[in-house]
Amino acid sequence: MSQIDQDTSRFREIVRGKIKQNLRKYMSSDNLIGRQGKDLVSIPVPQVDLPRFTFGQPGRGGVGQGPGQPGDVLGPAQPGDGTGEAGDTPGQHMLEAEISMADLVQILSDELALPRIQPKGKKNIKSEVARYTDIRRVGPESLRHFKRTYREALKRQLAAGIYDPDNPIIIPVREDRRYRSFEAKPVPESNAVIIYMMDVSGSMGEREKRLVRMTAFWIDAWLKANYRQVQRRYLVHDAAAAEVEEDLFYRLHQSGGTKISSALQLCHQLIQTHYSPLDWNIYLFQFSDGDNFTSDNEQALRLLHDHLLPAANLYCYGQVDQRHYGDTFIDALERLSPLENLVMSHIPNDDAIYDVIKLFLGKGR
Amino acid sequence: MYTGALPPDLQAIKDEVEGYARTTGLDYPDVRFVMLDFNQINQVASYDGFPSRYPHWRFGMEYERLRKSYAWGLHRIYEMVVNTDPCYAYLLVSNLTIDQKLVMAHVYGHADFFKNNLWFAHTNRRMMDDSANHGTRIRRHIDKFGLDVVETFVDRCLSLENLIDQHSLAIRRTPIRPANDQQEEDEEPGRMPSKQYMDSFINPPAYLESMRQQHKQERVQEKKIPASPQRDVLLFLLEYAPLEPWQQDVLAIVREEAYYFAPQRQTKIMNEGWASYWHSHIMTRHALREDELIDYADHHSGTMATSPGRLNPYKLGIELFRDIEDRWNRGAFGPEYEDCDDQRARAKWDRQTGLGMKKIFEVRRIYNDVGFIDEFLTPEFAERHQLFSFRYNARANHYEIASREFADIKRQLLFNLTNFGEPIIEVTDANYQNRGELYLVHRWESIDLRLDYAQATLENLQAIWGRPVHLETVVTDKGMMRFSFDGKQHTRQ
Secondary structure, three states, rough: OHHHHHHHHHHHHHHHHHHOHHHHHHHOOOOOOOOOOOOOOEEEEOOOOOOOOOOOOOOEEEEEEEEOOOEEEEEEOOOOOOOOOOOOOOOOEEEEEEEEHHHHHHHHHHHHHOOOOOOOOOOOOEEEEEEEEEEEOOOOOOHHHHHHHHHHHHHHHHOOOOOOOOOOOOOOOOOHOOOOEEEEEEEEEEEEEEEEEEEOOOOOOOHHHHHHHHHHHHHHHHHHHHHEEEEEEEEEOOOOOOEEOOOHHOOOOOOOOOOOHHHHHHHHHHHHHOOOOEEEEEEEEEEEEOOHHHHHHHHHHHHHHHHHHHHOEEEEEEEEOOOOOOOOOOHHHHHHHOOOOOOEEEEOOOOHHHHHHHHOOOOOO | OOOOOHHHHHHHHHHHHHHHHHHHHOOOOEEEEEEEEHHHHHHHHOOOOOOOOOOHHHHHHHHHHHHHHHOOOOOOOOOOEOOOOOEEEEEEEOOOOHHHHHHHHHHHHHHHHHHHHHHHOOOOOOOHHHHHHHHHHHHHHHHOOOHHHHHHHHHHHHOOOOOOOOOOOOOOOOOOOOOOOOHHHHOOOOOOOOOOOOOHOOOHHHHHHHHHHHHHHHHHHOOOOOOOOOOOOOHHHHOOOOHHHHHHHHHHHHHHHHHHHHHHOOHHHHHHHHHHHHHHHHHHHHHHOHHHHHHHHHHHHOOOOEEEEEEEHHHHHHHHHHHHHHHHOOOOOOOHHOOOOOHHHHHOOOOOOOOOOHHHHHHHHHHHHHHHHHHHHHHHHHOOOOOEEEEEEOOOOOEEEEEEEHHHHHHHHHHHHHHHHHOEEEEEEEOHHHHEEEEEEEEOOOOEEEHHHHHHHHHHHHHHHHEEEEEEEEEEOOOEEEEEEOOOOEOOO
16 A cells, blocks of 8 residues: 555544544534435535644735725635634634545444344345455456466466566466456345335424435435345325325425324335335334324324334334424324334434434334 | 656757756756656645655645545646755646646756755755655654554644744754853852952952852853743754653654755745746747747746735746846846936836846845845835735625735735744743743734634643643733643633
8 A cells, every 4th residue: 555545544534533523413414415426425524634823814914916906805704714712613624525425324323323233024035146356267258367367377487487578478378367256245135115204284394394304314324224225215295195206205395284194004005015024124204293183193003003013124203393282193102002113203403313313223123 | 656757758858948947057956857647746745745754644635635626627736846956856747748848947947946045055955865764763653652642743743843943944953951061160250360468359259249149140041941932842842841762753853844844935935936937038038939839828827827815926936036137137226226216217227237137046045035025025016016915804704905005015925924924932931930831932923823723732732741831922802811731721811
């Protein structure tokens, strides 16, 4: 490894440490979403800097060149140019650190102490995936490893003393040939489906949806890391439910009343037609402000108890509320006898997301 | 790894350009050109030109930054010259041929400057080898004591890197410890040899008493450590801080490299100005072919571009050198010229002295940026080049043009250059309050320190010193303040 690689990877380690330190902050801000590329997420971390005795920036001024009259504005001060009050916040120069989604999830699981998911169902059945990491002496010509073959031939010719540096012609014989070959890697075959359900009735505003979206980002990241294939379905409902695309899910505005059971009913149908609990790990996440028709609660609980909870790995209910209505859906859920795979929580504000994720995903199911 | 030799066509260009450089009077050591691709040149640049420097994440950070801004097309490094003998110059492989020609001419300017400017006279020309040795030494410490321990210590030293005596680089500092002169201690101060009967006349008791007092005071002053305020804080720490041998070694390395790089920062405007002057001179008078004109003009003007909020050292430097050449060619200097109030006469002043070329060679030999600006920046120049000073407007949170008065511009520019625009900080007492505490004083000159950084730096200083440390400075609106750190908590009063 060359020296710059060492120094760069050491620097990246330090950045990773920073991300770890500030994970709670990242989880309660929505600027990671949308910074997500195919494999990489770009994260703004505080500049890693060596402190030194230096001047507070703005006071300094300088000399420039060009037209203009005294008093003309040259440009805004950069954020972080502040004199830096002693002892409180660190400087605000930001560094764009790129980190792979897998690393981010690793940090997430380390910090939140998330247990590895034990897939249910075909627990012991493993499918094998071929990875071409091995080298063998026999194989099809199409997989011949040119470099290795050349190296073997060179070694043989050198050893045999027939290598001529002035006329370096290397002719591989049969014994020199090397072929790429696969190693079978056992991979647990388990598929997962996440069904998100969200209340889009009049009482769910932008703020609430943002909370849902941020929570869902981390749920997605975690489950994707745990399963080879994750399907996601999105259901919205007010008094009636419908399936929508992901994009629409977060944008849709409806007015009207709230019947949570409508979404649960649709979810039940979806599972029945597409996702047999025997083959699928099913994750249900429901978000609402909890302001359900009281008469509907019973219907919803019955659906959950009879059909959904037995089928699902996990059912999580997040109630994005600030105010307290009278008897909300979360109160009704609490009346259900405690079940292993039923988790519920309030999500009152951004800061709660860290704890909610820990609660939802901490079950290890 | 970095041995890309010049291909034959560039070798031919090099020989041509070097011929012109030689005949114009430039004087430089042997220049070794090395061709690098953008990735390699970014790597070398991250190490400030020394690919085998000691390992540190800071270089990795710089590399990431350069790599990204190259990938985004924000900048590219055309060349890099290192102050060594032979002088190493790195060229980017993907430069156009005309660019290589220009860049080589530029490189000879730098090489001449490194060799002849007095501020570089004491730099270590074998730094290429020595920096590799530093790397080996620090790597050995890492193997022995562990990465985390050594890295933390290097971080601390680097955080104090700028606490050297920036303006007296050439002074060979002896240990600060006062020499213990035992002999002197035995004799009575001030006593002259005399016969006994004359003694009370030659050595009157009152005089002897006063000498004794004076001597005692001197002794007290000498015992104080340091005897006088010390600006080379790193040397002071090397002498007095309770450090392990390996820690001393690391600190000495950081200090040596800080002193090595100091003149480059001290002559940024002159060095770039000089190199630009010569690439322009060599290209436009000798080396340029007709079909290269447009590319040359494009590249040259890109380098010389100015923007309102930033002073371009290339532009300021080249124009000042040209201005000096022109003035000394016309004889536009000296008391007679200075006293002339007639603007038109001054503009047309011509005594046919023709001293321009001689003068700029002299200037490149004996000045650094501070003297260069102080001596040669004129009101006419400032006006012609539309210079202004700018300041920060706290109420509106933006920068604005402050003044076009020559005196203001010059003061501001000199201020930014003095001590490289870094605060002047001295050690005044190593035994503050008789408790072995270190006392530093910031010589405040109307600009406050950045306090969060200052406190973090104090922590690093404390870790090296071992006992509590104090920094005295001034905070606008609050007056004199003392920041202290005792290893656990910060206090200020």
